[in-house]
Amino acid sequence: MTRVLIITTNYPRWEGDPHSPWLLELMGRLREKGYEFDVLAPAFQGLAAHRIGQTPVYRFRYAPARWETLTHEEGAPNKIRKNPLYLLLLPFYVLAGMWASWRLGGKGRYDIIHVHWPVPQGLFGLLARRAGGGRLVATFYGADLVLAQRFSFLKPFVRWFAGRCDDLAAISSYTARELTRLSGREPRIIPYGIHLPPEQDWPATPGRILTVGRLIARKGHIHLIRALAHLPEAHLVIVGEGHEREALEQEIRRLRLEDRVLLTGRVSDAELEAYYQSCQVFALPAIVDESGDTEMLGMVSLEAMRYCKPVIASDVGGIPDIVVDGESGVLVPQKDAETLAAAIRQVLTDEALARRLGHGGYHFAREHFSWGSVERATRAMYGEADAAG
Secondary structure, X not given: OEEEEEEOOOOOOOOOOOOOHHHHHHHHHHHOOOEEEEEEEEOOOOOOOEEEOOEEEEEEOOOOHHHOOOOOOOOHHHHHHHOHHHHHHHHHHHHHHHHHHHHHHHHHOOOEEEEEOHHHHHHHHHHHHHHHOOEEEEEEOOHHHHHHHHOHHHHHHHHHXXXXXXXXXXXXXXXXXXXXXXXXXXXXXXXOOEOOOOOOOOOOOXXXXXXXXXXXXXXXXXXXXXXXXXXXXXXXXXXXXXXXXXXXXXXXXXOOOOOOEEEEEOOOHHHHHHHHHHOOEEEEOOOOOOOOOOOOOOHHHHHHHOOOOOEEEEOOOOHHHOOOEOOOEEEEOOOOHHHHHHHHHHHHHOHHHHHHHHHHHHHHHHHHOEHHHHHHHHHHHOOOOOOOO
16 A cells, blocks of 8 residues: 555545545545555644544644634635734644644655645645655645745745655646746646536526635625626525625625525535536636635536536636636636626527537536546656556
8 A cells, every 4th residue: 555644734624524525535536546545634623633434634733722723614815814813823833733744754654745735734744754755745726826926935935845846736727837937847737526427408497697605705706796787687696605795795785686696605515516406507706806816726617517507707717727718618807797797698598508508518527627537647646657648
């Protein structure tokens, strides 16, 4: 068995916790190929070491339990932007993570150390390798690069860390370009994988627009709500929760759209699947927010494509890796409610166009985002010479 240590900020806290389900899926597939995993992740409100399925999860404590909320839920960058007092936890987080990595790396003697979100977890990976050896690889998701752009003192760290890795991956071509610009190294592009049900036309609720995502600025929900004001024949379902909810509710009241917008909050997997299946169009109105953060891939678009739903999305970040304009969906400029409304109206009123885009998206997802290709690319990053074939 090849022993792998996964170092990450964001790992499920219990069975069924919605954080990083794609990572669990990938680890399960690699386990069938002879890999064995341990995980190192921060505690959340005092959470101790535990297991998720077959995987031991080692949690490092960095504060009293009631303050251990830097990670999970909205994610550390969003929490820090919302409440800068979270910055006070960072030194303790980094020191605790470094100590835990040193101890676990020396004890575990891992063949591979895989760091996810390398700012600041790259330090943990380097210490684990120093303590016990192993091949060091890292996956960048984009949030770490946004932090490096915002805080210039982090740029040298990204270059330094990337130069010491045996291999690198990014989840989209956009993230890869940003990483190359900062570090001078060209990473592999390894996106998320997706399961596809049999291809079919799923019955839609007429006029239903769906969007899914945390209620944070970069998701652009407010622009979709403003677009709805131009679409009297439509109604909008927004699935997700976050600190922007109050602002969105105020905008809904201002535009008198209370009877046509549903904010569901968090829903079960079964409810979410039903919303995907029943929408007539899926929208991802993402923006580049004030901090420079944006969608680095846009996984929710792929989820809609599973059900042959036409996707309309902003032309920002890594979204064009999934939404190819006119082929797998429609791209529109960010923050442009009128253009967004016009694109939605066209899809709602042109059944042939909607069907062509929906099935085009399904075929695109099948060709470019299969779990088989993600698994092979990851094994190649881990050093399997014949895995990429």
